[in-house]
Amino acid sequence: MAKSKKKAKKKAVARKEGFYVPLASVKVVGIGGGGGNAISRMSQNFIRGVEFIAINTDHQDLDHCDVRHKIYIGKNLTRGLGTGMNPDLGRQAAEENRSEIAESIKGADLIFIAAGLGGGTGSGGAPVVAEVAKQSGALTVAVVTRPFSFEGVQRDKIAKESLLKLREKVDAIIVVPNDRIFTVISKDTPILKAFEAIDDVLRNALKSIVELIVSPGIINLDFADVRSVVQDAGMAIIGVGIAVGADRAVKAVGAALNSPLLEISAEGAKSVLLGISGGRDLKMNEVSDAAKIVAQAADPGARIIFGAYYDRTLKANQIKITLIATGFGGGNQPTTLFSDHFDKRQSVFVNPDFNKGVKEKETGEKTYGSRAQVEDGIAKKAQTLQPEADLKKSDKNAEQSPASKEGDMWDIPTFLRRKKK
CATH class of the missing domain: 3.30.1330.20 (Tubulin/FtsZ, C-terminal domain)
Incomplete structure (x- = not known):
């Protein structure tokens, strides 16, 4: 208690003297089943102070997401179920809860959007979330996966169309093709381990940006440096x-x-x-x-x-x-x-x-x-x-x-x- 009081006092003095710089507010939004699973794993081993938000139409899937802040979208459209690989339903569901999404990301300086493209909620809803995030004035970065080739032509088509829409809405986009996982795992790797590897790439990418922003350096980088490279x-x-x-x-x-x-x-x-x-x-x-x-x-x-x-x-x-x-x-x-x-x-x-x-x-x-x-x-x-x-x-x-x-x-x-x- 004594130490925390001393730290608070130092910050108060620093603010008064004009040289205290608050850390950037960072929020990570996972939309759809893939995005929700990714941020569930991320939140277990991440930097303190980063807020995770899960958004989904599938009520059961959302309940299993291991983050505090959850937004259930499309209640009137899907009635607690998924979108059945229909990105238009995913878009409508996100639009239905647009104001709630906007309120949840309010005040953020940097917003990451994680989604697995190829389905309905992630592919249709991610561009809506990105638009809301960008309109809030936050630096917006999408980190998405593309479906495995064995998932079929339809999922690939949905993913490509969503990717084109996302590029127009975000400052920057990072794409991880799921097929590439076969280059870093053995063929007999358990499926859960394989998906953990993909999520590990997403987590490392996001965590590394946040570390650059919040860590004091011998030669320092801050949020302004990140913004100058990532914006638009x-x-x-x-x-x-x-x-x-x-x-x-x-x-x-x-x-x-x-x-x-x-x-x-x-x-x-x-x-x-x-x-x-x-x-x-x-x-x-x-x-x-x-x-x-x-x-x-x-x-x-x-x-x-x-x-x-x-x-x-x-x-x-x-x-x-x-x-x-x-x-x-x-x-x-x-x-x-x-x-x-x-x-x-x-x-x-x-x-x-x-x-x-x-x-x-x-x-x-x-x-x-x-x-x-x-x-x-x-x-x-x-x-x-x-x-x-x-x-x-x-x-x-x-x-x-x-x-x-x-x-x-x-x-x-x-x-x-x-x-x-």
């Missing part, structure tokens, strides 16, 4: 990489730049926010190496804002890289999936505590899929879509690739290899 940005990525051992900064930035679960890479981004976190052993050359790699991957004229942090929550010898990248040309359509500054054999590190034992190197270092695995999966899927002539041309190029012929030098990022030469 369109397509965006949030990359998080954690690594240990030799070249840990290079490995961590490689993971942040090239997460196999995100739809695009940071290649060619015109705005980048870079956060580098470590223990007291964080070295200046590691900060420099990470910043140089990001600069090489981004557009030559990119605006890069970076901060450095001491993070007590990291384990011994760990380094964490967080980046937010926006400003992709060509109407927000990426030209490449992966950064050319990392070779096809570069391992991608995700959450070191997730799905332990899925794959380990002899050193005991956990790895969770590689760019080569992702590209291989995408190439196989593309065989059903590409003309035979194009595939033969692609195979010929692959045979000439030096990545399969060279040794350890190809485990080093391009810009470092050039220096060695």
